[in-house]
Amino acid sequence: MSENSQAAPAVQLKTPPELARVPLVTNNRSLGWITDKVSTIVEERTGRWWWIAFLICSPIALMGLCCVIYQISNGVGVWGENKTVGWAWDITNFVFWIGIGHAGTLISAILFLTRQKWRTSINRAAEAMTLFAVVCAGIFPAIHVGRFWMAWFLAPIPNSYGIWPNFRSPLLWDVFAVSTYFTVSVLFWYTGLVPDLATLRDRARGPIARFIYGVFALGWRGSNRQWRHYEMAYLLLAGLSTPLVLSVHSVVSFDFATSILPGWHTTIFPPYFVAGAIFGGFAMVLTIMLPARLLYTQIDDLITRQHVDKMAKIILLTGTIVGYAYLMELFIAWYGANPYEKFTFFNARLGLEGKGWYAWSYYVMMFCNVISPQLFWIKSMRTNYVAVFIVCMFVNVGMWFERFVIIVTSLAQDFLPSSWRHYSPSTTEILTFVGTFGIFLTLFLLFMRFLPMIAMSEVKIVTPQADPHHHPETSPEAAANH
């Protein structure tokens, strides 16, 4: 290999400047610079803004936990659900949060397999976001079962009641899918963290930090005999996570698709849910990364406009897929000639003939998810942080409403008008949902404070000097083209 690179190429290929790849780490930074800038985020004194953010988010998290305790001690009657609308905000929130997690796994696994090198500076934070989102998601189905202390019945544990889970039920598939997803995500995330924890161990000034990072770094020494297996393990975990992430939201969609309810009973659900999950997840990645980037200006050269631009393109793509799914549902409702399905889509959702109680939510969803991301066709909008942030906020709102539309409009007005019921959330329900944002942000703040939020060892691989055929005497432009 080294011989080939040193031999003069027969034909000198010249890359025109406009086709040259933009370097992923701008300003031609050194390896030590990367270590320094990422590690100092953890090492330096806690910033004032961090304490302010923490003191805002952690009481909200606490409020959420209090709502959960209140609900468990009083029963699901404290929610606004009724005999017709048995699933509402709880399952909406569950699907919303679990969907957000998907972007992290897409970045860490699918973009790894497709050799998208730009993923390296955002994968760690996105994966952390996945874990915290799944934590928030897990709360809702657990308390939604009503008798929370019986939730262990979901696990196949032999017991004296002679009760065994029904493995033919999509709800049980969901239990397996979500718990596998969380476990595998933790394993993948921790495997990726080990070399960076070793960096923090070796830089630690105090004995306590050295001890704690040292314990979790497992004695990593960066030897090639370790890296050899490590790279294979990373590849395998990426390969395992790729079908896993596609399966999780497919299984979530089976909860709906296998029922006979109009609006739920469609075969388009699995791909539609997966695209929506990635769409909403990328919006949430940008929602938390853009402010983090603003606060830590030293990582400007690691998370560049190029990264934001690429994420905006994924939002545009997946948003358009979601838009296609919405229109296809409407088309099939018309073409399928099923009066109940037609009613759900044209009357309950679109509000024709004035019968849509929740039609406004359908239009909110359409505007936020389909119209607003179209702004990203324009390059100057994709690299404008304010515009990106605003569109991402719209997408966050829109993706929550998508699940609300699917769940509540379908349930509230189904087959028999005599069984139709209005639904509105109770205060406890609203505060629980707000509380999960507190839990999510508190966990993310703690992550930013105590763990390297950019995968240092992985960013180093994509720098030109990491290439063993790189020669510093060549110009940086030539190295970037290499």
Place this chain on the structure above:
Amino acid sequence: MAEYKKVYGIGAEFNSAADLLHAAEKVRDEKFTKWDVHTPFPIHGMDAAMGLGKSWLSTPVLIGGAIGTLTAALLTFVPSWFIYPMIVHGKPFNWATLPAFFPIFFELTVLFSAFSTVFALLIMNQLPKWYHPVFNWDRIKKATDDGFFIVIECRDPKFSETKTREFLEGLGGTNVTLIQD
């Protein structure tokens, strides 16, 4: 009082990934066997430069995944077919109910494979191992930052305190140091 210290090996530092790769090729060609390189990131082509083959970590993962599939098959079929043979959802209880169990098969296969990957990684890399002689060399800390190192162990049959030192210096290694055990 003279303190007896056992020698672990000799370490040398190199300037860049490229220098380290070329040096490693020479160490390999000299037929050293008990040696290693320490780098902040995996270097492309280093396995070949060290004369190491492809990692065989995928074997335990395949076995783990197969055990996962088998576990799922037993977990779903034994109760459905033998313990509680009941018709649920209008689906049969014998082998014909297989499609309803596919999600469980898939999830447990992935779960067991992922655990096999991580445990095989730990076992094959002999981790956790919080003490290792190379940590006695202070400069090795740079291996997790921006340093590139070669360490040749004294267990190697070709090892000689003087000749190995000269050899590493000849390869362009700096800070060539004797590492104590």
